[in-house]
Amino acid sequence: MQILFLYLCGMKASESRFCKCMYFSSNALARKIEKLALESWKPVNLSPSHAYLLMMVLDEPGIQPMALVDELQLTPSTITRLIEKLEEKKLVVRTTEGKLTNVYPTPKAKEMQAKLKECSKEFYEKYATALGPDESARLVVSMNKIADKLGK
Amino acid sequence: MQILFLYLCGMKASESRFCKCMYFSSNALARKIEKLALESWKPVNLSPSHAYLLMMVLDEPGIQPMALVDELQLTPSTITRLIEKLEEKKLVVRTTEGKLTNVYPTPKAKEMQAKLKECSKEFYEKYATALGPDESARLVVSMNKIADKLGK
DNA sequence: ACCTATAATTTGTATATACAAATAAATAAT
């Protein structure tokens, strides 16, 4: 409300607490969403990132790390670490040919697929209920647009 | 654009990649903003969180950790850690009376104040240039509203 | 064919943050 006030009365943002808020607001939102997601994927005992990565591997067996980097918007090193953990859990296997790596789901992962989808739905319902489907959709669009503009 | 597409054609979000995107979009945005902020406060050799906390202490000498928790939207333990580091750097001191703690800026911190403000401005200009002042303002309002609705 | 530049992946290490438990003090309930 502090911010809304500033916005409405045209106060110069750089001299107020506004610019703090872009920083903390985006982080706070991300953490709250993270928490919601964490809960949603508890039934399969995976963190949201691991779950999404696994779903992508199930969707596209043999997918390569760089594709995961692009899709999940994480760095290569983070993707490697996520895959490692899923490998430990016997949910994926990696085959390396040359400089390329392929990631495949194991049978164990395939058995989980339905359950993963359910968690997905659970997550969606949690935030859509809180925000309304339209507003959530708008927000995602707007966040993506802006992240794109911030480049790289 | 994938998301925009889904949105525009009314596809059921819970069955698409959309719900992934709420998760990764909010995180990706936060990370990009973090990066921008990190650069902006390099001149004073502080992370954005440390810088903001310090600015609050300068603004309100004697401020207590719980007030910082509320304002910065971080957990008590994180606030303690941030203060510790600023103490190591001789930028703040803590006095404890009973269960309450007061945090005060040191003279060294007061000398930095102008420079801190400059970094703030720098940060604001970086993202406002990329996004336009109106759009950034709207986004902050919208993110806060939604974080509030997600509660606690 | 040979060297160089670029691309994919992994490894070592650092940062930001959280949760849960511990501590300690203040307040309320009897």
Next chain:
DNA sequence: ATTATTTATTTGTATATACAAATTATAGGT
């Protein structure tokens, strides 16, 4: 007054992620 509850803060530990450097491999230019 004494005990129980709540509140503020700190500590131990874990997670998610990044950056920079190392490794390896492919592709291009000569």
